[in-house]
Amino acid sequence: MxxxxxxxxxxxxxxxxxxxxxxxxxxxxxxxxxxxxxxxxxxxxxxxxxxxxxxxxxxxxxPAEIPEPSEADQKAIEGVTVTGAAGEEPEKVEFDTPLEVEGLAVNVLDEGDGTELATGNRVTFQDYIVNGSDGEQTNPSTWDEGQAPQSFTLGDPSYQVLNEPFAGLHVGARLTLAMKAMDGTTQVHVLDIVESESLPxxxxxxxxxxxxxxxxxxxxxxxxxxxxxxxxxxxxxxxxxxxxxxxxxxxxxxxxxxxxxxxxxxxxxxxxxxxxxxxxxxxxxxxxxxxxxxxxxxxxxxxxxxxxxxxxxxxxxxxxxxxxxxxxxxxxxxxxxxxxxxx
Missing domain, CATH: 3.10.50.40 (Chitinase A; domain 3)
Known part of the structure; x- marks a missing residue:
C-alpha cells in the first residue's frame, strides 16, 4: 500500500x-x-x-474544539446515500441539494471488521468528495487515476476533524462527513478506512x-x-x-x-x-x-x-x-x- x-x-x-x-x-x-x-x-x-x-x-x-453539528446538520448527513460496497470507489453519492452544514456532521455507514483504530496509528483512507450545493464531484478523489490514499497519525491535533469521527472504528469502515470548506461552501466526503499501521x-x-x-x-x-x-x-x-x-x-x-x-x-x-x-x-x-x-x-x-x-x-x-x-x-x-x- x-x-x-x-x-x-x-x-x-x-x-x-x-x-x-x-x-x-x-x-x-x-x-x-x-x-x-x-x-x-x-x-x-x-x-x-x-x-x-x-x-x-x-x-x-x-485539542481544538470542532463545531458541533446541529440537529439539521445531522439530519442532512444521514440523508446522504452511497451506492457501492465499502472499500470500493462509490458508484453514486446522492442527497437532497443544496446540503449545507454549520458544524461537523458525521454518519457511520459501516464500522468495519478489521483492526481497530488506535491513537498513534498511521491511518490510511480513501476520500471521495462532492459539493453540497449540487452533489457534483468537482474535487479530485483519491480513487482517481494518479491519486493515492491519504494518511495521517490518529490523535494528531492538526487533524482534529478526523480524530473523533475515526475513534472506535475499524479497518474497512465507511463513513460520510460534511463540513464547511475554506471558502464557506459545504463539502460531503465519503471516507473508506483501508489500513491502520502501528508505528514506534x-x-x-x-x-x-x-x-x-x-x-x-x-x-x-x-x-x-x-x-x-x-x-x-x-x-x-x-x-x-x-x-x-x-x-x-x-x-x-x-x-x-x-x-x-x-x-x-x-x-x-x-x-x-x-x-x-x-x-x-x-x-x-x-x-x-x-x-x-x-x-x-x-x-x-x-x-x-x-x-x-x-x-x-x-x-x-x-x-x-x-x-x-x-x-x-x-x-x-x-x-x-x-x-x-x-x-
Whole structure:
C-alpha cells in the first residue's frame, strides 16, 4: 500500500495546522513560522540571540474544539446515500441539494471488521468528495487515476476533524462527513478506512557517541528530548549532522516521505516547535522542507535519532525580514520513525 500526505489531506487540517510543505508561491497570509521545517514563508523580523540555554518540548495544549453539528446538520448527513460496497470507489453519492452544514456532521455507514483504530496509528483512507450545493464531484478523489490514499497519525491535533469521527472504528469502515470548506461552501466526503499501521513513538537502536562541543541531548522516559546549549557554543557556518541513535531500518532518501518526532530549538534554548507538544508524530516529504532536513536526513536509517544544527543558510535564509526564523541558527532533534517513497 502506497501512502501519502498531500494537498488533499489539507481539507481536514485545522487553520493552525502544521505546515508540512514549503510555500513556494510566496504566500504570507498567516502561515505559522514556528510550525515546521517548511521551505519558505514570510514573517516578522528577528533579532540575533546569544547562545546558551535549555530547550525542551512545551506541554501539549488542549485539542481544538470542532463545531458541533446541529440537529439539521445531522439530519442532512444521514440523508446522504452511497451506492457501492465499502472499500470500493462509490458508484453514486446522492442527497437532497443544496446540503449545507454549520458544524461537523458525521454518519457511520459501516464500522468495519478489521483492526481497530488506535491513537498513534498511521491511518490510511480513501476520500471521495462532492459539493453540497449540487452533489457534483468537482474535487479530485483519491480513487482517481494518479491519486493515492491519504494518511495521517490518529490523535494528531492538526487533524482534529478526523480524530473523533475515526475513534472506535475499524479497518474497512465507511463513513460520510460534511463540513464547511475554506471558502464557506459545504463539502460531503465519503471516507473508506483501508489500513491502520502501528508505528514506534521514538527512535530505538544503537547509541552513538556525539562529537565533543555539540549541544547535548537527554531523553525523558517517553523519549522526548531536552537539549542543553552551552553559553560558549560556537555558531557553526555549515550544517552539523550528528546521529545520536542509529536505527536498523532502511536508509532514507531525499525522495521519501518521513514520519518523525522532532524538537526545534533556538540557540538561546527557546523551543519554537515540537511534535512532542502535539502528542503525535508528523509526516512530510523531504523534497518540501528546509535544506537542513533534506540533506541532513538523507542517508540516515529509519529508527535513528539525529541532531541537526542548521545555520541560517541551511534553514530559513539569512534575511531576518523574509521569515520569522530568518537569520537564525536552528537546532533540531529528529527521531525517524518511518519512511516511504513520496507520491
Amino acid at each position: 502506497k501512502h501519502r500526505t498531500s494537498a488533499g489531506l489539507a481539507a481536514f487540517a485545522l487553520s493552525s495546522a502544521l505546515v508540512l510543505t514549503g510555500c513556494g508561491d510566496g504566500d504570507d497570509s498567516g502561515a505559522d513560522a514556528s510550525a515546521s521545517p517548511s521551505a519558505d514563508a514570510s514573517g516578522a523580523s528577528a533579532e540575533p540571540v546569544v547562545a546558551g540555554g535549555v530547550c525542551e518540548p512545551e506541554a501539549p495544549s488542549a 513513538t521514538r527512535a530505538k537502536g544503537t547509541t552513538v557517541k556525539p562529537e565533543d562541543g555539540l549541544p547535548t541531548v537527554e531523553l525523558g522516559d517517553d523519549g522526548a528530548p531536552t537539549v542543553t546549549i552551552a553559553d560558549d557554543y560556537d555558531d557553526p557556518e555549515e550544517l552539523v549532522v550528528q546521529p545520536l541513535i542509529e536505527g536498523d531500518g532502511a536508509k532514507v532518501t531525499k525522495d521519501d516521505e518521513v514520519t518523525v518526532q522532532y524538537l526545534g530549538c533556538l540557540l538561546d534554548g527557546t523551543s519554537f516547535d515540537s511534535s512532542w507538544s502535539r502528542s503525535a508524530p508528523t509526516s512530510f516529504a523531504l523534497s518540501g522542507v528546509i535544506p537542513a532536513w533534506t540533506d541532513g536526513l538523507d542517508g540516515q536509517k529509519v529508527g535513528s535519532q539525529v541532531l541537526l544544527v542548521a545555520p541560517a543558510s541551511e534553514a530559513y535564509g539569512e534575511d531576518p525580514s523574509a521569515h520569522e526564523l530568518g537569520g537564525k541558527t536552528l537546532i533540531f532533534v529528529v527521531d525517524i520513525l518511518a519512511a516511504e517513497p513520496a507520491a
